[in-house]
Amino acid sequence: MDRLQFAVPVRIAPVPSQPVEEIYSVEQALDFLQTWPVRRKGPTYQAAFNACFGAAVDIVETEDAWRAFMAFCRVSGLLARDMMVPPRKRGGEARGLRA
Template identity: 35%
Template sequence: MRRNAAARKDGRCNSPSSGAFWWMDFTPNVWVRDGEFSLREVVSVPDAVEFLDGWPQDKRNPFFYLAENAMQAAINGSIPVDEAREAFESFCTEAGILAASPDTA
């Protein structure tokens, strides 16, 4: 597990962008098409959970449930965050919403 240089003595993180779950950040971040003309940067396990929670019920398939289960496993510490990120990226690829980072496009 990586250490955060901004961690306080009480163990909480000072970084406002990372929030309370800084150790669950995706590296690299995952970019998805969110609507017809916008991109969304998914930066962490909690961010992916939020995205998945908003996914339409009628479009949920085995890749969705694999990603959802992987996020929960990462939160529980059962799998590394990198594996959860890979499951989320596989879901996004299968759903046709994975996008290249604007920095590399």
Template identity: 40%
Template sequence: MNIAPSILINGPGFSLREVKSVSEALEFLEEWPKNARSPFWYLARNALDGALTGSMPTDHARDAFEAFCKESGILLV
């Protein structure tokens, strides 16, 4: 399931990444340190899970992931 347009992120501990799909976004979230998981992380995770099951539109999940990235300071605009 593609995220369009893709989301560019960059931060400490990882190089520039282009997130193009719901599964890539979920994979990235799972790599995020447990002690740094904010409410934005949980909202993004729930929205992306919903997109996988069809209970959430993909564009809403994308918006939630982008909000997490922005809040975390890793979103490239």
């Protein structure tokens, strides 16, 4: 398995009437984040972008990037209804994730 591939794909529904998309890797998450409208880029977006970029350059764990991207999608209302959200890690927040 590629080190930048997510263990569980992130299922998103950017447009309610369109099919669900699956994001399988850090690279796909970065591609998605780079198309996000500038006027909607807030702290959760920045945390997700930083974590995914950090994973791409091998300074952040892929799981932490996945969690940050999941948080961004959840806060932005993008998560598909059937996406299961795992419990948080014990011992605090994942790196790169700020609420």
